[in-house]
Amino acid sequence: xxxxxxxxxxxxxxxxxxxxxxxxxxxxxxxxxxxxxxxxxxxxxxxxxxxxxxxxxxxxxxxxxxxxxxxxxxxxxxxxxxxxxxxxxxxxxxxxxxxxx
Numbered sequence: 001x002x003x004x005x006x007x008x009x010x011x012x013x014x015x016x017x018x019x020x021x022x023x024x025x026x027x028x029x030x031x032x033x034x035x036x037x038x039x040x041x042x043x044x045x046x047x048x049x050x051x052x053x054x055x056x057x058x059x060x061x062x063x064x065x066x067x068x069x070x071x072x073x074x075x076x077x078x079x080x081x082x083x084x085x086x087x088x089x090x091x092x093x094x095x096x097x098x099x100x101x
Contacts (some may be wrong), residue, residue: 001099001100002065002098002099002100003060003097003100004059004060004062004071005059006095007056007096008055008057008093009051009093010091013090014087015053018087022041022056023041027041030060033071037061041056042056044057
């Protein structure tokens with residue numbers, strides 16, 4: 001099993017809008033691609049002293065690297081573009097791949 005982990009730091013000024021959009025639009029769209037079996041959305045509570053904004057980690061679980069690669073090639077670009085267009089300049093994101101040990 002593979003976990004596709006996306007950590008997003010969102011500007012406080014749009015936090016509520018972003019959180020609602022993620023829960024009601026973006027995450028359901030990602031799950032509707034059929035590549036993932038489950039997800040978790042976690043709020044990051046550890047912060048650096050000078051850190052601004054609010055951070056979340058969304059973990060999507062898929063059965064294999066092949067499924068993840070297909071998602072990244074076929075579906076992720078459009079979904080990421082939609083997020084970027086809606087929140088340009090108001091977020092930073094990074095992605096990590098994890099594997100169940």
